[in-house]
Amino acid sequence: MKARPTNMLARIYLGLVLAFLYLPILVMAAMSFNSSQFYMLPIDWTFDWYVKLAHNTRLLESTRNSLLVALATTVIASVLGTAASIAFFRYDFRFKKVLQAALFPPIAIPWLITGTAMLLFFFWSGIGRGLHAMILGHVALALPYVIIVVSARIKGFDPDLEAAARSLGANPWQVIRHVTLPYLAPGFIAGALFAFAVSFDQFVISYFLSVPGVSTLPVEIYTAIKKGFTPEINAISTLVIAFSITLLVIVSRFYRFGGDR
Amino acid sequence: MAVSDTKRSPTRRRQPSNAKSILGLTGPAYLWLIVTILLPLAAMFYFSFLSDVPLPGRDWQVTLSNYAAFFQEDFYRTLMLRSLRLGFEVALWCFLIGFPCAYVLAKTIKGRWREALFLMVIIPFWSNALIRVFSWTMVLRGNGILESLLDWLIPGFGSLRLMFTYEAVVIGLVHSYLPYMILTCYISLSTIDDDLIDAARSMGASRLTVLRRIILPLSMPGIVAGAVLIFVPVIGSFMEPRILGGREGTFLGTVIEDQFTSVFNWPLGAALSFILLACVLIIFAIFQPILRRAS
Numbered sequence: 001m002k003a004r005p006t007n008m009l010a011r012i013y014l015g016l017v018l019a020f021l022y023l024p025i026l027v028m029a030a031m032s033f034n035s036s037q038f039y040m041l042p043i044d045w046t047f048d049w050y051v052k053l054a055h056n057t058r059l060l061e062s063t064r065n066s067l068l069v070a071l072a073t074t075v076i077a078s079v080l081g082t083a084a085s086i087a088f089f090r091y092d093f094r095f096k097k098v099l100q101a102a103l104f105p106p107i108a109i110p111w112l113i114t115g116t117a118m119l120l121f122f123f124w125s126g127i128g129r130g131l132h133a134m135i136l137g138h139v140a141l142a143l144p145y146v147i148i149v150v151s152a153r154i155k156g157f158d159p160d161l162e163a164a165a166r167s168l169g170a171n172p173w174q175v176i177r178h179v180t181l182p183y184l185a186p187g188f189i190a191g192a193l194f195a196f197a198v199s200f201d202q203f204v205i206s207y208f209l210s211v212p213g214v215s216t217l218p219v220e221i222y223t224a225i226k227k228g229f230t231p232e233i234n235a236i237s238t239l240v241i242a243f244s245i246t247l248l249v250i251v252s253r254f255y256r257f258g259g260d261r
Numbered sequence: 262m263a264v265s266d267t268k269r270s271p272t273r274r275r276q277p278s279n280a281k282s283i284l285g286l287t288g289p290a291y292l293w294l295i296v297t298i299l300l301p302l303a304a305m306f307y308f309s310f311l312s313d314v315p316l317p318g319r320d321w322q323v324t325l326s327n328y329a330a331f332f333q334e335d336f337y338r339t340l341m342l343r344s345l346r347l348g349f350e351v352a353l354w355c356f357l358i359g360f361p362c363a364y365v366l367a368k369t370i371k372g373r374w375r376e377a378l379f380l381m382v383i384i385p386f387w388s389n390a391l392i393r394v395f396s397w398t399m400v401l402r403g404n405g406i407l408e409s410l411l412d413w414l415i416p417g418f419g420s421l422r423l424m425f426t427y428e429a430v431v432i433g434l435v436h437s438y439l440p441y442m443i444l445t446c447y448i449s450l451s452t453i454d455d456d457l458i459d460a461a462r463s464m465g466a467s468r469l470t471v472l473r474r475i476i477l478p479l480s481m482p483g484i485v486a487g488a489v490l491i492f493v494p495v496i497g498s499f500m501e502p503r504i505l506g507g508r509e510g511t512f513l514g515t516v517i518e519d520q521f522t523s524v525f526n527w528p529l530g531a532a533l534s535f536i537l538l539a540c541v542l543i544i545f546a547i548f549q550p551i552l553r554r555a556s
Contacts, residue, residue, distance in 0.1 A: 010365040014378065017362045017443075020436065021385050027406050028396035080290040087286035091279055099287060106298055108490075109541060110497025112514050113534050116521050117301035120308055120531065124315070125300075140297035143290055172282075194387075201389040203500060208521065218391050225395055225504055234399075237392040244388040252380050 025241055032234035049235040059236055062220040066200055069131055069216060073138040073199035078192040080139070081146030086180065088147075089154045103144040111204035114140075119208040129211045137205040142195035149194055149255050153187025190254035197247050201240075302538075309531035327532035337516075337533070344513040345540075347427075348496040351434045352442075352488040358435070359442035360484065364476070366443070367450035368458075379447065386440035394433045394501050401429050401505070425507030433505045434495055442487035449483025450476070485551045493541050513537060 035046040053059060088096060106114065115137070122133045161183070165175045181188070203218035210219050217240060224233045308314070309328070313321035331337045366379055385393065400406050401424045408421055423429050453476065461471050477484075499518040502510030513533065520530025545552070 007369060010369040014362060014365050014370070017358065017439075018378075018381060020358075021382065021439065024396035024400050024436065025385075025393065027399045028392075031399050076293075080293060083286040084290040087283050090286075091283050093279070093283055099291065102291065102294060106294065108493065108545070109538065110494050110514075112497040112499055112517060113305075113538050113541075114298060114301070116517065116530060116534050117305040118297060119521060120527060121301035121304040124304060124308075136293075136297050140294055143294065147290075197387060201387070201391075203389075203391045207500075218389065221395070222391055222500065222504075225398075233395075237389075237395060241389050241392050245384060248384045248387050249380070252384070 028234055029238040029242075032231060032238045034231065049231040052232050053235050056232060059217070059220060059232070062215050062217045063236075065131060065215065066217040069134050069138060069206075070196050070199040072135045073142055074192050074196040076135070077139045077142035077146050077195040078188060081143050081191060081195075082150050082184065082188055084143075085147050085150040085154055086176070086184075088151060089157065090159075103147055106140050107144050111141075115205045115208040118205065122209065129209045130214050133209040134206050134216065137209055138199040138202055141202065141205065142198045145194050145198060146191035149191040150184065150187040152255065153184060153190070157183055186254045190251050193247060193251045193254070197244055197251065200247075201244050305531045305534060308528050309535050311528045314527050327529045328536075330529065331532065331536055337513075340511070340513050340516060341536075341540075343511075344496045347430065347434070347498075347512060348492040350431055351438060351495045352491045354431065354435045355439050355442040355491050356484060356488060359439050359487070360446050360480075363443045363446035363450055363483075367447050367453075368455070383440045383444050386438075386444070390437055391500060393437060394504050397429070397433045397436065397505060398424065401432070425505070426509050427506065429505040430502050430510055433501045434498065437501065438491040438495065441491055442484075445483040445487035445490070446480060447483070449480040453479050482551050482554045485548055489544060489548050489552060493544060496540065497537055 030043060032049055033043065033045050033047070035044040035048060084099075088100065118133070118137050119129070121127075122129060122136070127133060127136070157180070161179050162175050165179045166172075170178065201218065202216075203222060206216045206219050207222065210216070215223075217236070221233055221237060221240075224230060310323050310325065311321050312324045312326065313319050315321050331341075362382065366375060366382070370378060398405075401421075403420060403422070403424060405424075407423070411421070423432075457475060458471055461475055462468075466474070496512075497514050498512070499514035502512050502515050503518075504510075506512075514537075517530050517533045517537065520526045520533065524530075
């Protein structure tokens with residue numbers, strides 16, 4: 001390709017946008033290695049904050065909670081979501097459009113509204129708050145994404161494969177287990193990882209459903225930010241964002257963001 | 262194959278046990294959504310008409326006063342306008358920055374690079390939103406990176422005083438939602454046939470005319486979808502204004518949060534949440550035809 005001047009300009013522009021998106025994160029990462037807790041420049045490099053982190057029981061505890069909630073969300077959302085996607089693909093039924101439209105609210109309604117509504121309802125109905133309530137809420141947010149991602153994969157499935165299996169004497173369960181699920185595996189994995197990422201990075205819902213002493217990592221980070229900055233927060237934030245970006249890069253190997261290109 | 266052509270639709274609609282299978286496959290997921298989305302919203306609607314939380318030992322009655330408060334007190338109306346303005350400004354900036362970026366990705370960059378760059382642009386959107394907002398405090402704070410850099414470039418530049426301002430909130434939110442606009446515009450732009458643009462150019466249309474008469478109209482669904490999907494969460498944001506706005510960061514979202522976490526006036530919070538939800542629904546209703554085309 002010839003490097004025409006407009007092309008050059010276009011690339012510079014794209015570079016600037018990428019800088020805007022990534023520089024703040026890189027600055028934060030750099031500051032997590034700065035020995036000055038007032039972020040004095042130039043940076044005096046140190047690992048102290050990461051060492052301190054390893055002894056911060058509150059942050060470690062909330063990390064454990066985050067992983068626990070995310071794992072439970074992943075298992076529940078991917079099983080329920082995949083089942084629903086299979087039904088949408090296999091059958092035409094009257095309420096299909098309605099059911100598909102019902103996936104929209106958890107994504108489209110601001111989390112502030114869903115979060116406060118859950119707080120109110122869970123508290124009032126006796127479900128209560130805490131990790132189990134967070135799992136309830138996170139699964140609701142992750143389900144639509146799982147269904148979208150798995151459905152994208154399922155579209156390419158040839159129903160004749162199932163028909164062939166049936167004609168060879170397989171019962172419905174065997175058909176699903178040996179024909180449908182193996183084909184769906186990449187979509188299922190992408191959906192599951194996506195559900196994990198949605199839950200692990202979720203702040204708003206967890207914030208309203210946490211109780212003092214039982215919170216997830218983002219909630220704990222938010223509390224620490226409001227109290228005042230500590231470089232330990234930079235350190236844990238750097239680890240979290242590196243982890244979640246890695247996770248999404250892996251998802252992108254299984255699922256094309258933005259559909260077919 | 263002839264077999265597959267005749268077989269395809271019958272396999273999809275056969276079997277008397279269809280209803281059972283459908284219920285078994287979709288039931289659990291939708292039961293979950295009913296308990297966690299529908300019932301909570303219904304409960305919140307009910308709460309918004311009460312004078313206190315309906316718990317044993319509390320004195321409560323049905324009232325319209327929570328909604329009356331919103332329509333009678335200037336405070337809430339100003340707040341609503343402030344939030345709407347914030348949503349509009351953030352969506353506008355996202356369009357101004359994101360559309361050219363989406364255009365470059367869809368029409369200028371080719372091959373493997375396009376895929377990689379596209380991923381780099383949109384992946385942050387699904388990563389941790391809280392931490393991305395927090396990272397701006399490192400950049401914007403007094404004597405932070407931005408001020409040090411400007412001071413080094415232009416000695417004696419002085420202070421920007423950006424941290425804890427309305428502008429800081431806008432910057433943080435644009436950073437958060439920009440990938441969304443780029444994604445929706447990119448999808449629209451990549452459906453435009455390059456030959457159409459070449460044809461217009463070869464017939465003497467200027468670049469500006471091509472942009473105005475072909476590219477913008479054809480990518481309108483993506484632009485509108487992006488704008489709506491940014492506007493809606495922004496008017497309901499509370500964490501970004503709290504972290505970057507400080508005392509300047511009072512919006513409808515933060516006031517709703519206050520009702521639930523510090524003031525404990527849940528019925529008022531419920532009413533304000535529902536007014537916000539009504540705004541959201543009105544916006545979706547207005548743009549429904551365009552949104553449907555975009556998806």
